[in-house]
Amino acid sequence: MQKKNMINRRDFLKTGMAAGAGLAMSRNVTAGTAAGSGGTDTLNIGLIGVGEQGRVLINSILKIPDVRFRAVCEIWSYNQRYGSNYLRRFGHDVNAYEDYREMLDAEPDLDAVIVATPDWVHGPQTIDALNAGKHVYCEKLMSNSIDDARKMVEAANETGKLLQIGHQRRSNPRYIHAYEKLLTEAEIFGGPFNYANAQWNRARSEPARWPERFEMDESELNKFGYGSMSELINWRWFKKYGGGPISDLGAHQIDIFNWFFKARPSGVIASGGIDYYDYFEHNDHVMAIYDYETNSGTARAFYQVLTTTSALGYHERFMGLDGTLSISESPTWNQAYREAHAESWDKYVEQGILKKTAGGTDADSDEGLVDVRETAVLDAWDLPVVLDKPIHQPHVENFFDAIRNGTPLTCPAEEGFASAVTVLKVNEAVSHQKRIAFDSKDFVV
Numbered sequence: 001m002q003k004k005n006m007i008n009r010r011d012f013l014k015t016g017m018a019a020g021a022g023l024a025m026s027r028n029v030t031a032g033t034a035a036g037s038g039g040t041d042t043l044n045i046g047l048i049g050v051g052e053q054g055r056v057l058i059n060s061i062l063k064i065p066d067v068r069f070r071a072v073c074e075i076w077s078y079n080q081r082y083g084s085n086y087l088r089r090f091g092h093d094v095n096a097y098e099d100y101r102e103m104l105d106a107e108p109d110l111d112a113v114i115v116a117t118p119d120w121v122h123g124p125q126t127i128d129a130l131n132a133g134k135h136v137y138c139e140k141l142m143s144n145s146i147d148d149a150r151k152m153v154e155a156a157n158e159t160g161k162l163l164q165i166g167h168q169r170r171s172n173p174r175y176i177h178a179y180e181k182l183l184t185e186a187e188i189f190g191g192p193f194n195y196a197n198a199q200w201n202r203a204r205s206e207p208a209r210w211p212e213r214f215e216m217d218e219s220e221l222n223k224f225g226y227g228s229m230s231e232l233i234n235w236r237w238f239k240k241y242g243g244g245p246i247s248d249l250g251a252h253q254i255d256i257f258n259w260f261f262k263a264r265p266s267g268v269i270a271s272g273g274i275d276y277y278d279y280f281e282h283n284d285h286v287m288a289i290y291d292y293e294t295n296s297g298t299a300r301a302f303y304q305v306l307t308t309t310s311a312l313g314y315h316e317r318f319m320g321l322d323g324t325l326s327i328s329e330s331p332t333w334n335q336a337y338r339e340a341h342a343e344s345w346d347k348y349v350e351q352g353i354l355k356k357t358a359g360g361t362d363a364d365s366d367e368g369l370v371d372v373r374e375t376a377v378l379d380a381w382d383l384p385v386v387l388d389k390p391i392h393q394p395h396v397e398n399f400f401d402a403i404r405n406g407t408p409l410t411c412p413a414e415e416g417f418a419s420a421v422t423v424l425k426v427n428e429a430v431s432h433q434k435r436i437a438f439d440s441k442d443f444v445v
């Protein structure tokens with residue numbers, strides 16, 4: 001049976017997804033070189049961390065022409081074997097390493113390194129890779145330590161190498177359309193947004209398990225800084241290794257607050273707690289309210305992450321005086337709503353930047369019974385942009401385009417750093433039970 005994240009090899013070859021990789025392979029063969037070091041356009045890459053997200057990125061990257069995996073690094077032999085075997089099945093003859101420093105020493109020809117390890121090792125791995133002359137794509141959250149995140153920006157600046165942070169919504173064409181066409185060019189919402197709310201509601205789950213016969217022994221775990229297999233597998237719930245749900249899930253959407261408000265927050269209040277998973281260290285439910293000082297005045301944004309209930313999923317909503325944008329990585333939530341007083345949006349349909357949809361916001365069946373200001377059916381439009389690729393693919397494509405052609409990164413280190421500060425301070429606001437004020441200098445390296 002095909003596993004969830006795996007591309008079927010036959011589909012891969014049949015659909016032409018392999019066209020680029022296949023071409024690269026045949027070029028390598030004719031050139032008589034080791035697989036992956038062929039055409040001048042071919043980018044050689046190494047992957048650090050072959051867990052869930054490492055595999056998602058592998059499957060996205062396998063669809064991109066002229067990118068060759070040359071190495072994988074993974075401390076857990078079970079995942080290391082999985083990664084190398086999987087890549088070899090697609091013709092990527094990778095060398096496998098346990099220690100990323102060994103990989104950097106032994107693989108001078110790598111152009112770039114993908115970092116998909118737990119957040120606490122992003123700093124050292126990214127900085128060493130940059131210093132070894134590699135461009136780096138590092139998963140979000142940039143780090144669970146603001147100091148490390150700062151050093152990562154400094155290393156990128158000092159080495160002149162590219163550092164893309166994995167907030168993939170920044171390369172999602174639907175988000176780019178909303179930001180560029182609707183918000184900035186047409187200003188259909190009546191100028192900048194004043195308010196936002198966003199949520200990630202995720203269903204209750206048990207702690208992750210692992211196949212016991214493949215577990216790492218204690219001394220191996222300790223060598224890499226982990227206290228137990230549970231810490232390695234459930235790292236995101238422990239303070240040493242990650243920032244908890246507000247970072248794991250919230251980071252994606254709080255990053256969009258910074259982007260769509262075109263600002264950094266001036267303060268945050270928050271409440272949260274370990275309400276359910278009392279065997280873990282991080283708050284499993286968090287609610288935060290940010291203030292932003294934007295070019296057009298104060299804006300406020302509410303964010304909630306819940307990990308024991310999933311109804312209504314994950315999405316972001318931004319409100320301006322003339323309308324509301326509802327957007328998500330999930331195609332379910334991608335609408336714009338016009339306030340009744342705002343001028344017609346028909347011209348935007350003609351311009352192709354909105355698509356008329358049948359629905360409205362609220363049922364009108366209670367008209368006459370309750371205040372019409374709360375129940376008016378607002379006209380709704382769809383965003384006419386569909387992402388027809390896996391959600392992470394445009395973001396890694398942007399990274400490779402930046403290396404090859406100088407295309408600007410959609411989430412360079414400075415943006416990733418600002419998001420890390422914005423997100424991590426929520427944990428501080430919860431634990432100190434006080435409002436955290438930001439200084440604009442907090443976001444600058």
Ligand SMILES: NC(=O)c1ccc[n+]([C@@H]2O[C@H](COP(=O)([O-])OP(=O)(O)OC[C@H]3O[C@@H](n4cnc5c(N)ncnc54)[C@H](O)[C@@H]3O)[C@@H](O)[C@H]2O)c1
Binds near residue numbers: 052054079116
């Ligand atoms: N962009 C997204 O949508 C998205 C989604 C999920 C996770 N992530 C991010 O991806 C990263 C990895 O998350 P995950 O869900 O894949 O976790 P995971 O636990 O499934 O995978 C992490 C892997 O890294 C390995 N590892 C741990 N320390 C290592 C080290 N020092 N050197 C080499 N390998 C090491 C682990 O053995 C494991 O295989 C995190 O930063 C996470 O926030 C991003």
